[in-house]
Amino acid sequence: MAGEENFKEELRSQDASRNLNQHKVAGHPHSRSLEMLLRRFRAVHTKQDDKFANLLDAVGEFGTFQQRLVALTFIPSIMSAFFMFADHFVFTAQKPYCNTSWILAVGPHLSEAEQLNLTIPQAPNGSFLTCLMYLPVPWNLDSIIQFGLNDTDTCQDGWIYPDAKKRSLINEFDLVCGMETKKDTAQIMFMAGLLIGSLIFGLITDKMGRYPAILLSLLGLIIFGFGTAFVNSFHLYLFFRFGISQSVVGYAISSISLATEWLVGEHRAHAIILEHCFFAVGAMLLTGIAYSLPHWRLLFLVGGILVIPLISYIWILPESPRWLMMKGKVKEAKQVLCYAASVNKKTIPSNLLDELQLPRKKVTRASVLDFCKNRQLCKVTLVMSCVWFTVSYTYFTLNLRMRELGMSVHFRHMVPSIMEVPARLCCIFLLQQIGRKWSLAVTLLQAIIWCLLLLFLPEGEDGLRLKWPRCPATELKSMTILVLMLGEFSLAATVTVFFLYTAELLPTVLRATGLGLVSLASVAGAILSLTIISQTPSLLPIFLCCVLAIVAFSLSSLLPETRDQPLSESLNHSSQISFQKDVALDSSSDGSFRNKVKDMKTKETSSDDMSEEAAKNVILNAQILRLDPYPVSNSALKQFNKEEANSQAP
Template sequence: MAGEENFKEELRSQDASRNLNQHEAAGHPHSWSLEMLLRRLRAVHTKQNDKFANLLDAVGEFGTFQQRLVALTFIPSIMSAFFMFADHFVFTAQKPYCNTSWILAVGPHLSEAEQLNLTIPQAPNGSFLTCLMYLPVPWNLDSIIQFGLNDTDTCQDGWIYPDAKKRSLTNEFDLVCGMETKKDTAQIMFMAGLLIGSLIFGLITDKMGRYPAILLSLLGLIIFGFGTAFVNSFHLYLFFRFGISQSVVGYAISSISLATEWLVGEHRAHAIILEHCFFAVGAMLLTGIAYSLPHWRLLFLVGGILAIPLISYIWILPESPRWLMMKGKVKEAKQVLCYAASVNKKTIPSNLLDELQLPRKKVTRASVLDFCKNRQLCKVTLVMSCVWFTVSYTYFTLSLRMRELGVSVHFRHVVPSIMEVPARLCCIFLLQQIGRKWSLAVTLLQAIIWCLLLLFLPEELKSMTILVLTLGKFSLAATVTVFFLYTAELLPTVLRATGVGLVSLASAAGAILSLTIISQTPSLLPIFLCCVLAIVAFSLSLLLPETRDQPLSESLGHSSQMRNKVKDMKTEETSSDDMSEEAAKNVILNAQILRLDPYPVSNPALKQFNKEEANSQAP
């Protein structure tokens, strides 16, 4: 009996040491201690409901393997921003004049100024007209100087750019004198690539896996990014930009899915936030390189060379074990988990691996049609599409409004990119304190405030308007970060990437609408639409469930279960407001003693102990 009592006491001491953090929390003020205890109780329930949470605990919650995985997502994010915003630096404004080299046949020693003075018409203010020229005449130079030329026409032999300091697409393909609309065509083509790529890569990521989708997108960045430097026509340039845009959105979808499924809890949030911070770093890097290079082709050459090392991801990038399980590839899932554990210098108990079995219901048949059939999935997709449409439309409208004010292209990218880094880092605090749902609502509310200020600011206050525009982009950067994390957690593993892709369709649609409206309507109407859309998105976001401390949905049937558990957790949290601190602590300790052991099935001694305890307490 004494040995049995010692065994029971030893088990109790092990459980008590496991709950050391809960005992330390009792020393804090009442409200903070109660909140911490309740949060940890929810975390306990989460781990019990998510078998992968226990597995990842055994693998190492955020060990060397996960740290390396997060670091691997940074470099492609930098290159994605590099290629995404390159258009803004290759269409530098150039002042063209008609090519009138025909006069050099009769006056080979004419200076450039004399040539322009004789062959280019002048405006009333004395400046040379950029799109007209005097037609050639069969006279000698003295006659031309004495009598002058009278007959004008549009440029016959192309254009020259005497004041150009850099070689850009504008003077490479003569996008002047009525051809300026092709600049907008390039942006629309890029948005069309985002539109199509969102759908294609969403399907590829869910059907073929996160690993192949990431490799395809990285291969696209290398081929289309490097190849753009060698195009010999503007139409070919548009084709390569179309390919780059698909690769950019493809990597965003597949990398978010992979990080979401490998990481748990706040580590997942931190990884996505840091990935977006490096996206802002990529925009700053692009600005610096574009400012120093004299030729637009060199910009894409540098970007392509920097992207070539991404080929190494073929050998070092892992697949998602959650996706492998959903596809019935149990053996491959176990191999990936064991490899991760070996990198983290951990050992997964064999009985825990044995719990990985094929799901009872076949989930491999999930398709895009399920977004219409499943009510919860349909609601999440529609609400998030509205939010993403609003964010995209507002972001591009603010950027175009800043361009209208005459702000230089380098300022428009450097300053907002610098401010985006702290904006995204602030999301760490928001997500920890108020969760995903209210973080999204707060960032949208900030965007509403800045857009309303823009409506009432007079045009004379140019500096103040630029400041408000910058702060608006600051808020939207935070919204994008929260949005990606929240969307990935709301969607089930079997259709996570497809859902993110469908939602991203709304992003491209919002950007295209912004480009269309701002070029055809007064300046205040696009801003007014920003306010209206932001208010609608804010209202709809309140309909979504919270996902913090909740297990990830694996299949379509799991969505409704998660929604019910969220409601139960809210009821529990409300009823616990009147609970004393000591009672809440007892709930935590009892729950952990009975349930916290991640391997309860494999511990017969503990099962026997619990059985004896129950018998001793029976009447």
């Protein structure tokens, strides 16, 4: 391997010198056949570097065991979305009036309208005031009707909600007339739970394992989700929402870590994409159930009943063999792999199992401080935190902008959730064609475009009339909604690529902790969005979306590509940039090389799998046949061939 690395370094240095001399061959088209062979060689080389890739090949790359594992991650994702967005449907706006039932003692046969007319002050436009009432007087009904009441005060005996069609937290705990800020308190508590849960579950997942962290998060969903239906005070409701938010972020971190470490290649990408699609399905399920149920407690009862069967995960969920190896639990790792092979009806060769040995360096001492000490890890964490901060800030800003346009809560959640499914499925095509790095860049670029368009569209319903008074308000409003939807579409794809990319960039020993840290940036972005929108003009938040997205787009270019690369296991195994070489062809004298490529392509189509040795020979021949004034040195070739002979010797 050392000879091969030296050979590659010499090729890189010679390519650099050719670029400095402005060699005219560099402008010629690339050979697609050789590029395909290079990709195949990188895949073979990756499997050699990653011993778990070979083991998972023997277990079955995507057999019954892996399919079951992926399916098990879908159901909790649905319920996570269900409980995460439940707050939006339990604070249904209600119009309150002071409870003036005292007048029924002197006029028991009064209708509701007559009662309000006698005991509630009216505004100049004739509507009843919601937070004032006439004070009781020791008169009979005739005197009250004849002379009327004059002394007013705030509500003394609570409120009534005559127009309410559903029972919500508003009329359950009387969050009106100066108590509306408690609704914001619920959102703050949920954000605080996400902050603390990101840290706690990130550490738990890396210290105790993926399996215990998933079980703890599911237990939290059952206890806090089902228990919310029985709270008897608003403060207790806040406590249960605090617990639910920790469980939601805990499951997201631990499940993605488990799926990343059990699956290889594109199967890993497909699993995470599908998990996010089912998260959107959970949001749609919540919207439909919330629309049909008349009481907010029934919403949590239904969600709690659906979560209870997840207790069965205690017996059917596996642990990550990569994490077990990093913790020195070789025996347990072998047992898990053998069980997976038995489910897939495969047999692992004994020599592959014997290769699983304790790591040379102790990796169990890894801690959060390593994110500052390790340069590569620090760079990855900072860049991805910036991206996640941007995505979260932009998403909340667009969602709040939608609310300013007067859209109903059901529309604001159902339509984006429906659009998120194809948005996330599009990531499959992007990741296969251009890889993780450029997929992230493309989705961020789309978000930049939609945010720039929003700068030229009116803000809110009043802005529709002020900015373009001659244009039809309905058309402008529809255009603004469409741009907002497309922006959320792009952000949904960005989130999916982000989770996959971050999980592959982080080492196994600190993967969950790193996901927790970047989740902190997500919550910070959401908090900033809520703060800025409530205190500043509506044009500034959109402008900041553009600026932050451009910064995140620029910083994403610093990250290495992870497609066809082995997962980093320890801190010493940093993310590697794949060996990519483009072969330039001289259009005037490349007939022999083109014939070689044609022969190679013919041989390739006759066989599904090309051996590693054949791929290496093709690449070497391509480099030797390249027409340039700086051929590969004989010493490098001899050294490479010597290393190959030694590696193949018994």
